[in-house]
Amino acid sequence: MxxxxxxxxxxxxxxxxxxxxxxxxxxxxxxxxxxxxxxxxxxxxxxxxxxxxxxxxxxxxxxxxxxxxxxxxxxxxxxxxxxxxxxxxxxxxxxxxxxxxxxxxxxxxxxxxxxxxxxxxxxxxxxxxxxxxxxxxxxxxxxYVSRDYSAAVEKIGNAIPETNRFEHRDYYISKARIGSGVASLADEEEIERAFRQEGFEIVYPETLSLPDQISLFRNARTIAGTISSAFHTVVLAPKGRSRQILFDYSDTPNSNFALIEHGIEANVSYYSLSDSVTRHHNDRFIAYYVAKDIESLARKMVQIAMPNPSQHDSVSNENCVPDFAGENYRDILKRLHLELAPTSYLEIGTLNGGTLALANAPSISIDPFFQIETAVIGSKEMCLFFQMGSDTFFDNYDPKQLLGRRLDLSFLDGMHHCEFLLRDFMNAERHSSRDGVIALHDCLPVEIPMTDRLQNGTPPVAPHRGGWWTGDVWRTLYAIKRHRPDLRVLCLDAAPTGLVLISKLNPQSTKLSTYYDQIVDEMLGLDLSQITVSGFLEQMDVQSTRTVVEPGSLIASLRS
Known part of the structure; x- marks a missing residue:
């Protein structure tokens, strides 16, 4: 009908x-x-x-x-x-x-x-x-929201041309120029003025093209504003890029926003303005609010939305650099699965299953203590779980015999000690196809404390990085680059601590295993505070994830 x-x-x-x-x-x-x-x-x-x-x-x-x-x-x-x-x-x-x-x-x-x-x-x-x-x-x-939704709308958003209209800075979304609608705040121009004085650019979403709206959510550092459907645009943009501050007139925001936040892992904070406004009748809006003290409300909103200097660009020295501005590493992995279309997959360090769920190929998952929280089998015809350390696995099992083929893709996110990752890489390459790819996580630290060999051993410089632990696997990347110049090593600024993709593998290579002890001694002798974090990232030639955003560009970069 x-x-x-x-x-x-x-x-x-x-x-x-x-x-x-x-x-x-x-x-x-x-x-x-x-x-x-x-x-x-x-x-x-x-x-x-x-x-x-x-x-x-x-x-x-x-x-x-x-x-x-x-x-x-x-x-x-x-x-x-x-x-x-x-x-x-x-x-x-x-x-x-x-x-x-x-x-x-x-x-x-x-x-x-x-x-x-x-x-x-x-x-x-x-x-x-x-x-x-x-x-x-x-x-x-x-x-309700399912994973199918986030994957589908992100694919649609990625098909919209990038305009680069907006930069990595702070923005306030204003509804002051909307003549009618669901909700409005009287004298919002005063709120605009307060945000503008603190360096925020004022944005009127109804005046923007759809590509420009997506650009805002792809590139902004902070987006603040009263809660509205303009913030739904985030579903079309890669997650993890912008910090969103949503002000709600009620004590409980519409649950659609929580569903979106859950579905795409958005970085959203909610603040109630219910104590600062009163509701009035207005023929042009379903809900019309008037501030009890507009100047006080403006100061309150700006104070809440202001980026913490320790979280962003002002925390910047050679041993503590700004957060990576690239796509979340899982987004890159998702695209890698799509473009490479592997027929076999190995993962070391599965934990709750978020990255294993991205794979569709027959898979091997290794973790000494699984804490699976999501549906990881999906369309895999086979998924083998080994609850043990990776060394024990490779001492007792052959991935080629288990899966019936060499490994096309491996993701290594196990024990964050350099010698462990080196052994994991050696073993993964030994069982890989020559056209295979090995991905390393957490090898690109953004400050010194997270590189401790003891997890959470030193408090972070930037408070929001509490719990970010890369260990010293940056040393492994350093050693691979130095001792295996035959490999293609692509380092990406994927949030939060980088993603390294290695191709042009040689399963017959014995250089790392032959000189393993010497390489480990060499790695443990490296001092990141002397190399400096910024110096290390420069030596590793870290690339923006924007360079591999076009369909097929990720594989093209690995094959070049």
Missing amino acids: PASTQVFLDRDPHWGIYTESGELVAEAAYERSPHRELVGQSRHLDLRDIDVVDGPFEEMVYAGPIIAHYGHFLLTSLARLWALDGSRPALFHSHPPIFDHNARFILELLAAAGLTRDNSYSFERPTRICRLVVPEASFFEQY
Whole structure:
């Protein structure tokens, strides 16, 4: 049943996907709120007097409703796109017809998802579909989010061209120029003035193109503002790049924000303004707030949003450098899996399973104490777990015999002592294919204390880095670069402590094993405080993750 041309979806009891007997297909329902309440629609319709026409396709896949509101579109209209592979035409509920919408963001996001007039349809009359595939919605507003959602929307966001409109600095999102909407704060210009005086650039999201909005969330250091759907844009941008400060007029923010934060691991802090504002009636806004003392409120908001100097660029000397501005290391690993398409995978140091879940190939996972917290099997036809140290594993098992092939990809994140990682690398390379890749984590420290061989042995210089422990595996990277110039070593500024990708492997090489004892003595004699953190990173030729953001560029860099 099509959506009505006269009312919004939530006031239309007739639209939806129904069986011949008039029962609403539960899997295709639009539900939101913690109780999963229907948005419009009816559990049952009497279709006896309805004129139904046959659809033009024998089989379609249901893609959900097109909602012209920006926030609802991002969360609901994109929620089923994870399942679209182009093999069947997609069916949307939409009025007007899909590609007649005036909202430019709708057309841009659908295009980025690969949807065109040739493969996407909506019907204006009751239409019979012989077979309709209904994928589960990966985001139920105010109720649930799945990993499928974050992966799908990030892929869509990555298909939007980068504009580099915004830099790594601080921004305040203002709603002062919006004439009507959900919520507004009177005299927000005073808030703008206070933020501007502290170096924040004021941004009006309704004036920005979609690529520019994504650029803001990709590149900003801090984004502050009153809670609004403008902050939903973060789902389209790589996670871990911006620190978001959201001010809410109530004591409890809309749960959609918590779902987004959980789904994409965003860096978000919430602060209530309920004690500082009162609600008033306004014909142009559903909720209109007036500050009890606008100058006091402005000072409070600025004080909360100001970056802690110890967390950002002002903490900068040769032995304590700013946080890496690159993508989160898991995002790079995810892309590496996609571009390399390994047929076998080895992981040392699985812990809770976050990185193992990225793999689809037959896998070996090694950890002396597993604490799996997520679904790690996925589509793997085989996943072998060995709860032991990596040395014990390689003394007793052969990955080639276990998986039936050499290793195409290994991720080494085990014991953070240089001699352990050196042995892990030697063993992984010995069992790798020549076209394989070995990834090393935590080899690019940003300050001296995190390089202690004892975890949390020295307090960090920057307080927010408490718990960041790289150990001294930076020494291993130093040794590999020095003793194996035949390898291709790509060091990336992936947050928080770098990612090193090594290719052009030689499984027959014995140089590291032959001189293992001498190399270990040499590594332990290195003094990072003398080399300096900044000097080490320069010697390692650390590259920005932006250099490998284009599809195929990561593998191209490893093959060059």
